[in-house]
Amino acid sequence: MTEPAIDPAQLAAWDKSCFWHPFTQMQVYCQEDNLIFARGEGNYLFDVHGKAYLDAISSLWCNVHGHNHPRLNAALTDQLAKVAHSTTLGASNPPAILLAKRLVEIAPKGLEKVFYSEDGAEAVEIAVKMAFHYWRNVGRPEKQHFLTLDNAYHGDTVGAVSVGGMDLFHGVYQGLLFHAARLPSPYGLAREMFGPLDWDQPAAATAWLTQLEEALMARGHEIAALVLESGIQGAAGLLPFPAGILRGARELCDQYDVLLILDEVATGFGRTGRMFACEHEQVTPDLMCLGKGLSGGYLPLAATLASNRVYEAFLGAFGDTRQFYHGHTFTGNPLACAVALENLGIFEDDQVLAGLPEKIQYLQERLMPLWDHPHVGALRQKGLMIGIEIVADKTAGAAYPYGDRVEYAISRAAVEAGVYTRPLGDTLVLMPPLSISLAEIERMMEVILRAIDHVTS
Ligand SMILES: *Cc1c(COP(=O)(O)O)cnc(C)c1O
Secondary structure: OOOOOOOHHHHHHHHHHHOOOOOOOHHHHOOOOOOOEEEEEEOEEEEOOOOEEEEOOHHHHOOOOOEOOHHHHHHHHHHHOOOOOOOOOOOOOHHHHHHHHHHHHHOOOOEEEEEEEOOHHHHHHHHHHHHHHHHHHOOOOOOOEEEEEOOOOOOOOHHHHHOOOOHHHHHHHHHHOOOOEEEOOHHHHHHHHHOOOOOOOHHHHHHHHHHHHHHHHHHHHHEEEEEEEOOEEOOOOOEEOOOOHHHHHHHHHHHOOOEEEEEOOOOOOOOOOOOOHHHHHOOOOOEEEEOHHHHOOOOOOEEEEEEHHHHHOOOOOHHHOOOOOOOOOOOOOHHHHHHHHHHHHHHHHOOOHHHHHHHHHHHHHHHHHHHHOOOEEEEEEEOOEEEEEEOOEOOOOEOOOHHHOHHHHHHHHHHHOOEEOOOEOOEEEEOOOOOOOHHHHHHHHHHHHHHHHHHHO
């Protein structure tokens, strides 16, 4: 590997002078030394100085089989030699066709159509528009409202923010959004009832489902869809649902004739131990949103999977104007689809899902000692998705003040020690690639524990 010809100090200067980064307070960023990643290999990223970092957040939850993967690279260059892009508006391309066929084969039974886009937020935005349009096409235009959750995160475009529930990110845009009715966060409610250790109780699921049923009873006739992250709220700090929520929500949506949209953008592609998280409760949504891991974390690619019931409502003669008026320039991009198809091939050939229980179990064991830590308030795990809640005072359950950035300092200490992570509010996040080894898990946990000790002591 040749190092970049440009001096790292020069790159850092231009980074600060020209590049406005996402979710970043640039005034602070510009005063700090920041990571500039120049390459990746397996589960590691390398910065411009050549230092290696274990990618403990899968490059924002999207990398699946590691970086610079020979098979994914080959799939990409093979397609590149054919064509980089052609439109799918009224036309098609082989990788997009083959990927759609494969996705339908592996998706929960009943999802039979694939609508492509580029990012998770778009996949959600499309699901929301499809649900809204579906009810118009079947002659029930009064069903035009959405039901969502406190703490929900579905991406940052205006429609996706409208069905979100994170006031810190979303509050400022209130005047720009359409209104969605909100239910409590299932984890929030469960924890209120049973505390941080024993929250996963059937009674907590029942209590939440009762609230859902009350909302559907009162307003089901005007609700187009219930929008849920699939079993764990990611961006709010890795907040898992008590068992039974997804199954119960599916049954209630059927009973009150409301569509169920499941956002599997973070949970899809093995992250929770199954290919899709809704499989844990044998649930098929009407619309399912995929992104992040779909292309193995290589290229921006997302998809909204739909049931035949939804799809068929859009059929008609051209002049009926029932078609879904939505599309992007790069919808169904062949490079991205070719890599995604190979991503699924790796799952199959390497039996990736079969190898996950051992890793998940080992992670759980390595997390155990943290429960006794005076500055760890709660630990949350769903498969390879882990949230470690940092508290100033364990008995009071009190967080550090927002501006103190203690969690950020802990992540920073882990980065110094060669483990790349990034916190969410008061929660440290670990979400390694599926390809992480047991030895790497062990090292990751050692580094994190030491970083917590170092910063909080
Ligand atoms: C990341 C995420 C999104 C948004 O995906 P982008 O590709 O960042 O637009 C949507 N939903 C969930 C659950 C996510 O974690």
